[in-house]
Amino acid sequence: xxxxxxxxxxxxxxxxxxxxxxxxxxxxxxxxxAGKLRGMHSAVGQEAVPTGVCVHLRDGDYIFxxxxxxxxxxxxxxxxxxxxxxxxxxxxxxxxxxxxxxHIADIEKGMLGANGIVGSNIPVATGAALRAQVQGxxxxxxxxxGDGAANQGVLHESMNLAGIWKLxxxxxxxxxxxxxxTPFEYAVAGESVADRAAGYxxxxxxVNGMSVLDVYEVxxxxxxxxRAGDGPxxxxxxxxxxxxxxxxxxPLMYRTEDxxxxxxxxxxxxxxxxxxxxxxxxxxxxxxxxxxxxxxxVAEATRFANDSPFPDPSELTTDVYVSYR
Amino acid sequence: MxxxxxxxxxxYIQAFNEALTDEMRRDPTxxxxxxxxxxxGGREGFEDAWGGVMRLTxxxxxxxxxxxxxxxxxxxxxxxxxxxGAAATGLRPVVxxxxxxxxxxxxxxxxxNAAKMHYMFGGKVxxxxxxxxxxxxxxxxxxxxxxxxxxxxxxxxxxxxVAPSDPYTAKGLLIASIRDDDPVxxxxxxxxxxxxxxxxxxxxxxxxxxxxxxxxREGSDVTLIGVGYTTHVCxxxxxxxxxxGYSAEVLDLLSLSPMDEDAxxxxxxxxxxxxxxDEDYPRCSMAGDISALVxxxxxxxxxxxxxxxxxPHTSVPxxxxxxxxxxxxxxxxxxxxxxxxx
Numbered sequence: 291x292x293x294x295x296x297x298x299x300x301x302x303x304x305x306x307x308x309x310x311x312x313x314x315x316x317x318x319x320x321x322x323x324a325g326k327l328r329g330m331h332s333a334v335g336q337e338a339v340p341t342g343v344c345v346h347l348r349d350g351d352y353i354f355x356x357x358x359x360x361x362x363x364x365x366x367x368x369x370x371x372x373x374x375x376x377x378x379x380x381x382x383x384x385x386x387x388x389x390x391x392x393h394i395a396d397i398e399k400g401m402l403g404a405n406g407i408v409g410s411n412i413p414v415a416t417g418a419a420l421r422a423q424v425q426g427x428x429x430x431x432x433x434x435x436g437d438g439a440a441n442q443g444v445l446h447e448s449m450n451l452a453g454i455w456k457l458x459x460x461x462x463x464x465x466x467x468x469x470x471x472t473p474f475e476y477a478v479a480g481e482s483v484a485d486r487a488a489g490y491x492x493x494x495x496x497v498n499g500m501s502v503l504d505v506y507e508v509x510x511x512x513x514x515x516x517r518a519g520d521g522p523x524x525x526x527x528x529x530x531x532x533x534x535x536x537x538x539x540x541p542l543m544y545r546t547e548d549x550x551x552x553x554x555x556x557x558x559x560x561x562x563x564x565x566x567x568x569x570x571x572x573x574x575x576x577x578x579x580x581x582x583x584x585x586x587x588v589a590e591a592t593r594f595a596n597d598s599p600f601p602d603p604s605e606l607t608t609d610v611y612v613s614y615r
Numbered sequence: 616m617x618x619x620x621x622x623x624x625x626x627y628i629q630a631f632n633e634a635l636t637d638e639m640r641r642d643p644t645x646x647x648x649x650x651x652x653x654x655x656g657g658r659e660g661f662e663d664a665w666g667g668v669m670r671l672t673x674x675x676x677x678x679x680x681x682x683x684x685x686x687x688x689x690x691x692x693x694x695x696x697x698x699x700g701a702a703a704t705g706l707r708p709v710v711x712x713x714x715x716x717x718x719x720x721x722x723x724x725x726x727x728n729a730a731k732m733h734y735m736f737g738g739k740v741x742x743x744x745x746x747x748x749x750x751x752x753x754x755x756x757x758x759x760x761x762x763x764x765x766x767x768x769x770x771x772x773x774x775x776x777v778a779p780s781d782p783y784t785a786k787g788l789l790i791a792s793i794r795d796d797d798p799v800x801x802x803x804x805x806x807x808x809x810x811x812x813x814x815x816x817x818x819x820x821x822x823x824x825x826x827x828x829x830x831x832r833e834g835s836d837v838t839l840i841g842v843g844y845t846t847h848v849c850x851x852x853x854x855x856x857x858x859x860g861y862s863a864e865v866l867d868l869l870s871l872s873p874m875d876e877d878a879x880x881x882x883x884x885x886x887x888x889x890x891x892x893d894e895d896y897p898r899c900s901m902a903g904d905i906s907a908l909v910x911x912x913x914x915x916x917x918x919x920x921x922x923x924x925x926x927p928h929t930s931v932p933x934x935x936x937x938x939x940x941x942x943x944x945x946x947x948x949x950x951x952x953x954x955x956x957x
Contacts, residue, residue: 309730312843327754328755328756328757329754329755377936379755379933379934379935379936380760380934381934385933387932387934387937388757388932388934388937389758389929389933389934390755390757390933390934391757391761391933392756392757393757393758393759393933405759405760406716406757406759406760407716407717407719407720408689409689409720410720438688438709439689439691441688441690441693442690442691442692442720443692443693444720468667469650469651469688469689469812470650470651470654470665471651471654471655471661471664471665472650472651472654472655472656472686472688473655473656473658476656476657476658476686477656477686477687477688477689478656478688487833501930533786534833539665539692543654543655543661543664543665544654544655544658544661544664544665545655545661557844583666600934600935600936600937601932601934601936601937603936603937605932605937606927606929606932606940606941607927607928608927610928610929610930610955
């Protein structure tokens, strides 16, 4: 655990955010198992990464996600009612039911979209940083991607652009060790994504992604650098996806139970809970009560989603163009 | 070609897998690569953990080993391009592009290299590369994982394109594609993989010639043209029309490039009415191309203008009720057939 001095309010916000992610993902899994959606990518286990990053962000900053982005959305403050409705394809969803689990977006909240094409969002995030720089703001752009995307050429092109132009962007690789079933040790030459930053004139920092305090510290410095005009940073957060790639797959087809246990023993939520109790920031009873509140919020979101209507058939051909004439 | 007496019904996935296995046994230059085609990157104790996202390559790794069956990083431009280079220098790579919408990541390698090298280099280089990709909506997968995109590839001279419509054609077209000296794109519709197996698939090796359509049902009142999954839809529609007393002919296009123009024209000359059913985006599509062909070459025979049944000009929606409106179904085809038959 890091020794960073953090105020109680921020710590409790982070804990509540991580709990919300965990409980939302668990409920979303149940909705998927009930056949209400298919092919959902769960982020249980990875709560600390977006939480430790997004805590440093403010209105106007943009984040960009992946196919596995529910946790990014929640950390950036999206309404879980609208998210759950989107998962169920409802008219009240963040995207009016048109995008679904892999494409949640909320421009007002600064979430410029989850994306189903691996690596595809990285240059788009670079463009948001370009806009922030051109307009003379101190806003930043954050792009989350996985260890799989680390091998897409577009990451390298984008890091080079950000490097030569000193763009205010943070490249956050959530290394959860598997691209579908392919282990990162197999797919990433040199077995380090962070080391690749050296070629693009930016710091590359590997951090324990199972510790939100460690992520907090590293991301804080990266965001400060970006706001100050000192350029981009690449963060490689070493984390773990507890569930399969998309839900229907059994991860024990390609990894051992011992490995899973090793990471679950370092569960980010439990670690933070322990820290809060040890440092007398909250009692166990208070934290359990918070969990109950979160569970009720998730239940409310689920009721809202299930009670919402499907989109009107006319919506099939709306939004194709802003204006088509 | 068919020597068996009994009917051997296997799934699309099994038929495709059988073709790959047979070709790898027959020809040591055939190799397979793509994301998770084996799975777990060869990790000890977890070999063949995945077998491809559609399980089309299951079992290849244990039989043929890590040299000829390669999991790739998620680097489509890299590994599709490497497929082009390996093909140009003596292998017959079979490469999986998981979903056709991912073509964008590696389009340069497919359209500027694979499609053009034979021509640009004066016919001196061959690119015997096979790329197979998952297509089609109807699986609640939203706009980037549900596309069809035939016409993007058909547009490029130098690429051959085939779309199997059932297990029998999956096996025969894949074998023909692997043996072909040109680059071939094989479109595998995901809904076809989920259907109950129907029809005989011979155990022995056979090719379905690239460039030939087939008539899957003879008829005299109207021609229904299907491509891949929509052939299945046309068959359903033809059965409904028969119950109403109409005789519909179903033409299964199979090869998109080159396209069997003669088969289309002669069927339309016979029935004098045509409905073309295509799951791809409607603008600049196979449906539009076939419609133009019919208008140019069979105009005098037509009793009614050619009719296209396609999705609307929109991206694929996630929400299931909207998605159900998106994919052409048998009722759409029956209604269109009624229109052209008046």
